[in-house]
Amino acid sequence: MSTKKTFTLKSNNLGGQATDDQIFDGSSCSGKNISPHLYWENAPEGTKSFALTIYDKDAPSGSGWWHWLVFNLDKDITELKEGAGSTKPELFPKNAIQSMTDFGKTGYGGPCPPEGDGIHSYEITVYALDIEKLDLDENANPASVGFTINAHTIQKASLVFYHQR
Numbered sequence: 001m002s003t004k005k006t007f008t009l010k011s012n013n014l015g016g017q018a019t020d021d022q023i024f025d026g027s028s029c030s031g032k033n034i035s036p037h038l039y040w041e042n043a044p045e046g047t048k049s050f051a052l053t054i055y056d057k058d059a060p061s062g063s064g065w066w067h068w069l070v071f072n073l074d075k076d077i078t079e080l081k082e083g084a085g086s087t088k089p090e091l092f093p094k095n096a097i098q099s100m101t102d103f104g105k106t107g108y109g110g111p112c113p114p115e116g117d118g119i120h121s122y123e124i125t126v127y128a129l130d131i132e133k134l135d136l137d138e139n140a141n142p143a144s145v146g147f148t149i150n151a152h153t154i155q156k157a158s159l160v161f162y163h164q165r
Helices: 141-152
Strands: 008-010 037-042 049-056 067-073 121-130 153-163
Touching: 008 121, 008 153, 037 121, 049 141, 067 141, 141 153
Parallel strands: none
Antiparallel strands: 008 037, 049 067, 049 121, 121 153
16 A cells, blocks of 8 residues: 655644743743744645745634744745744745734744633644745735735645643
8 A cells, every 4th residue: 555645744843732942932921932843845746935834823813813924935945943933043044034923023923822811723834835936025914925825825734733821
């Protein structure tokens, strides 16, 4: 019996629950705000670039909360090292873009749900895109980035982790 390899997102340091390393530092949270290590494999044929997002659908905003938006990752890039989006920006791939999050700034912003708001799920998604570069910059808002990513997605793969305060 043959097993078809599928587009998959993995991490060497992220489990089912956020740790102090990933949790936001600010807005009454005091984590280290270190973006997790992420890697993907078995990208679909025709992939010309990748994008990656972290989204909290449980945020009490009425529209969720965008924690990280990355795009224009070259098709040969298959990994983001721990800290690439936050504490060690020199690890972030050249020519890729981190755009505006719902924290009002670029780069990774870790979990920081309101106290007593229950368990929040954080979905990390990598997108295989049919275009080399999105015509957006670091000032693009999350809705524009999401719309443009979705318009060019061939396949996507996700991981989910959880946090509550």
